[in-house]
Amino acid sequence: MANVLLTSLSEKDGxxxxxxxxxxxxxxxxLQSEQNAQDWVSHxxxxxGTAKTRLEGLCLLGTVVQQCSAGTFIQHGTTWIRMLTQVLQAYDSPLTLQMASHVLGSVVQQAAQYPEVAREVATTHIxxxxxxxxxxxxxxxxxxxxxxxxxxxKNFPGPCGSSKGKVESLICGLMDTSQPRLSQLAQQTxxxxxxxxxxxxxxxxxxxxxxxLCDQVLGSLHQVLDHAYQDMETGLQTYSVPQASLRLKTVPESDPARTFVLSTRFHNLCGCLEQLVSQEFPAVVRIPVPDILAFLCxxxxxxxxxxxxxASMEHVLxxxxxxxxxxxALSILEALIISCRSHLxxxxxxxxxxxxxxxxxTxxxxxxxxxxxxxxxLRSRAYTVxxxxxxxCSAASGVDSxxxxxLQHVLKDATPQADTTKLKASRPGAQEQSKRQKKKQRGVDMTDQGLSGHMKVDSQANSDVCCAALGALKTVLEVxxxxxxxxxxxxxxxxxxxxLxxxxxxxSDPPIPYSCGRCRKGLYQLLLAAVLVLHPRWPPPTQCAVKIFSVGQQDYDLQVSSFCREALLTCMSIIHPRASTLQSPVIIADTPIISKPSTNHLASNFQGLRRNATEEGTRKNDSHNGNLFTAPSFKSVSQSEGMVEDKPSQSESTTHESIRIKSSEVPVSFPNKFRREEDIAGPSVIQLDGSSSSSEGQSSSEDSVEFLEDVRNNEADSSTLESGGPGGGVSSTERQQATDMDKMSGNEDVVLIQGRTKEGGTEVSADTTDLTIAGGMKRKYESDVEDEDGESQDTDLQAMLAAFVPDSTPDGN
Structure with a gap:
């Protein structure tokens, strides 16, 4: 195929x-094949060698240099450089010389990679x-x-040292050029x-x-500012200006040429300093950061x-x-940030x-x-930097302050402007408004255009600054x-x-500038950053973002819809994590009732005693002799914390009724009646209404309910105490004892029983007895075996009842 192409070039219409x-x-x-390359090299x-076909040969040489093998280049590289030098020294057409210079740059770059060719080129041709x-x-x-x-x-810096002065003069002469290509090449050179x-x-x-060289460029920049900022600076700040400077041309004295030359020279010198800071260098150098920042300030x-x-012409220009x-200047700052990084x-x-x-x-x-x-x-450039x-520098950048x-600048640049129309009727003889009055009236004046007039609208207006602003705000959130x-x-x-x-x-017609796909994508990126960045005092908009990203997949711009699909997958991974989270929400309905194990194994016996006393109290009148007990109402720990519904029990409905128990009427079979049901059918659970139930397999947290006395609310939760004293209330001594009971440790179950007795026809306050059932008694009681006979249980329970009923000993009568 290569030979066929070469043959076609040899024809008349080649x-x-x-x-x-x-x-x-x-x-x-x-041309990677050496055989094909040799045929093309000969051609x-x-x-x-011929002026008529020289341009064709230069075009083919450029293709061969890019594709040929190392052996082919080593063999012919030096010859090509010599022939190209001869072409440049000849008086040929500008197009031919331009093509020869372009090919020469490629050949020199390739020659530096092969030592055999580089030595000869450096000493002979450069x-x-x-x-x-x-x-x-x-x-x-x-x-x-x-x-x-x-x-x-760049590739042979040593041999170019002899011409350094001439090259410097050439570069200095290009500092005042306004041609974009020459300006860029001068900055890079x-x-x-x-x-x-x-x-x-x-x-x-x-x-x-x-x-x-860095001092020379900085000194030249300060000289430009000296000419440009005459009478503009206050003089309160001093800057360290290097004494060295480049040998530049003289600045014109008259405007507008003076301002034009100064602005062009400033732009080119800033480009030189930017390249000087950012380009790679064969040796380690020290960048003068304070001097550069002083110049930027x-x-x-x-x-x-x-x-x-x-209003002078100089100031306007x-x-x-x-x-x-x-x-x-901001371009220099960007290059300095990229080069020095965290050192800034x-x-x-x-x-x-x-x-x-x-x-x-701005x-x-x-x-x-x-x-x-x-x-x-300028605003786009500032947002980019x-x-x-x-x-x-992330959080060390100091942007958080x-x-x-x-944020206010970004919102101003990214918020679409509202299109308002102001209609004004012209009246003959009306005075023209001042500038201040016109400034207050915002909107588009349609007086001259009329209702049928059309406004000039650019759908891509401010799209660059909007995209840069959204990117800056997204980075602020992430950092x-x-x-x-x-x-x-x-x-x-x-x-x-x-x-969104x-x-x-x-x-079909989004607000300007969001008709641009880059701006819409930047808006979606900002929303994703708001979801991913967590703040301890503000929740992320995850639920809204899922819906918005779902709709965003239908965007007609392919890049926007692709990003919305990726963002939606990210949100789904947050909503449906691969593993359970460490801080999962607690659902109250699914939370088990937690109460500490009760140590009061006489709770069931006390409930039975309470029911018997209630039945007995309904049959006897108030003047019957005996001990009078007031049983307070109790609530479980789970009810006090709101974990279960607080249902009023039957005992609480009769709060203000007196319960009287005659000690002589306590039956002997009381211990046998209240056997330990947990030894037979599982743990016993005391319900709030006074009843008990047992079930097998329940957790240890449901074995029993701890009875706590609400001393501060005893008037509402406890039964009243009948007495012959004034007001039928409780004495201050008893209140003090109840307060002391409230201060007792929560590791013990406390039952407070108050009462009065009659001795010799005189009513005397009974002793208030605190019955504390400690964990040791529980362990002893639980260590009893099921085979224990009823007499030993009767003896234990009778001894315990003695604590409930002072000055009386329970017996079988």
Whole structure:
């Protein structure tokens, strides 16, 4: 196939098929084979020797250099450089010389990779080649010659040392050019001056040359500011200005040429300093961070708002050039952040203040909807540098102290403008409004256009600054979202969620600038960041985000819909985690009733005693002799904590009834009647209504219910005590004893029994007895075996009843 293509080029109409032959050779990589490459090399060498076919040979040579093998290049590389040098020295057409310079740059770059070729090229061809390229300054092919010169200085810096002075003069002459390509090439070539010549031991000479060049560029920049900021600076701040500077041309004295040259020179010098900081260098260098930051503070310290009150031509021209100058200064700051990274943390406050300051003075009033706002390029640049600064230094960037200010700027740039129309009826003889009155009346004046007039609308207006602002706000959330105030999250969510819902309601005509897919994607990215970043005092909008991302999958922009699908998967992994979370929500209905094991095994006996006393009290009158007991109402721990429904028991419904128990009427069979049911049918559970039930297999937390006495609410929860005393109340001594009972340890079950007795016809207060059943008694009681006879149980229970009924001994009667 390679031979067929080569044959087609040899015909009469071969020039017309040249682009097609090069495209086929690149697609099939036909020249990787040495046999095919040799045939093409022979044809190229023949074509370069003839002026008529030289351009065709240069085009084919460029294709061969890219595809040929190492052996082919080693064999013919030196020959190609010699032939290309001869072409550049000849008086040929500018197109041919431009193509020769382009191919020469590729050949020099490849030659540096092979030591055999590099030695011969460095000693024989590079000095001559550099002199030839420097002579192309006044010709049309000078940009291509500058590219070839840059390739020679980058790959063979040592042999270029002899021409360093001439190259420096060439670069200094290009600092005032306004051509974009020449300006970019000059900025990229300037840092290479520090590497020309020998490096010395350990690259010491390289380090010294780089530091000297950096001082020269900084000194030249300060000189430009001296001319541009005349009578603008207050003089309160002093800057360390290097004494060295580049040998630049003289600045014109008259405007507008003076301001134009100063702004252009400032832009090119900033580009040189940016490349000097960011480009790789063969030796270790020390970047003068304080000096560069001092220059940035000076350059960004003057803004157009400071020049509004001055109507001179110099000030007006400077005000028009300041946005571009500030963009160049921010480019230096971005390169410095990327190169130094965390070493800039000591200067975090200065950097953050510079960015916030730029966003502050570039804020404009509400403009016309659908039209570009002023300073959009500069604001976009400031947001971009802010994003880089946050990504590099994270929370150490110091942006958290300016988070509220940044949020307000982002909301202003990202919120769609409301389209309002103001109708005004013209009246004859009406006076014209002043500027201040016109400023108060916002909206679009439709007086001249009428109702049928159409406004000029740009659907992509402010899309760049909106996208940059949303990206900066997303980065702020990701970096310092957990340490900023919760109001920041609140305002962010209140902005992004309603705006996305509004876009969903009108997808065919979204509000400007969200007709741009990049802006909508930035809005969805901000919502995902609000979901992922957790704040201890503000919840994430996960539920809203799931619905919004689901609808966002239907977006007509493929990148937006793809991102919404990924974000929805992220939210689903949060809602349905792969493992149970450590802080799962507690459902009250599913929580078991927790109560500590009761140590009062006489609870069932006391309930039986209480029922018998109630029945006996209904048959006897109040004057019957005997001991009178008031049994307080008890509540379980689970009821007091609201874990189960508090149902009133039968005993609580008769709270204010007196219960009287005559000690002589306690039956002998009382212990036998209340056998331990847990030894037979499982643990016994005392219900709130006084009844008991038993079930097998229940948990230990349900074995019993602890009875607690509410001493502070004894008037509502306990039964009243009948007495012959005044008011029938409880004495202060008894209240003090009840208070002491409330202070007792919660590890013990306490039953307080109060009563009165009659002795010799006189009613005397009975002793208040505290019955404390400790854990030791429980363990002893539980250690009893089922086979224990009834008499031993009767004896134990009778001894316990003695504590309930003072001054009386229970017997069988």
């Amino acid at each position: 020039k017309t098929s040249l682009p097609w032959a090069i495209e086929v050779a690149n697609e099939h990589q036909l 190229i060498n023949t074509s370069l 000095p001559t080649l550099v002199q030839c390229l420097l002579g192309a300054q006044d010709h049309q092919w000078f940009p291509s010659a500058l590219e070839a010169l840059q390739s020679c200085m 300037c840092p290479l001056l520090a590497g020309c010549g020998g490096g010395g031991a350990g690259g010491v000479k390289y380090t010294e040359a780089w530091a000297h 000076r350059a960004l310290g003057v803004n157009p708002k400071m020049l509004f009150g001055k 400077l005000m028009s050039a300041l946005p571009k100058m500030h963009c160049s 943390v000591p200067h975090a406050s200065v950097i953050s203040q510079l960015l916030v300051q730029t966003l502050g003075w 804020t404009s009033e509400e403009g016309v909807p659908g039209r570009q706002r002023p300073y959009s390029t 802010l994003t880089v600064w946050l990504n590099v 300016h988070a509220d200010v940044i 310092v979202g957990s340490i900023i105030k919760p109001s920041f999250h609140k305002e962010t969510q209140e902005f992004v969620i309603p705006l 819902l509004k876009i969903h309601q009108n997808q």
